[in-house]
Amino acid sequence: MLTAALGAGQSSIRLSEPALRSLAAPLDVELLVLDPALSAPAVTPEPVHPAAQPVRAL
Numbered sequence: 001m002l003t004a005a006l007g008a009g010q011s012s013i014r015l016s017e018p019a020l021r022s023l024a025a026p027l028d029v030e031l032l033v034l035d036p037a038l039s040a041p042a043v044t045p046e047p048v049h050p051a052a053q054p055v056r057a058l
Contacts, residue, residue, distance in 0.1 A: 002012050015023070020032060 017032070024032065
């Protein structure tokens with residue numbers, strides 16, 4: 001959605017909550033509200049990429 005709002009030429013990065021709070025603190029921001037629908041992939045009943053073979057640990 002950020003790309004749609006700002007255009008493809010505007011770069012963006014993902015920030016952790018502590019990093020976002022640190023950036024917002026000088027602006028006296030006290031409340032962050034995140035939309036969980038935009039912060040995580042949709043839950044599916046099956047794996048998105050099921051493994052053809054079991055994973056083996058070395």
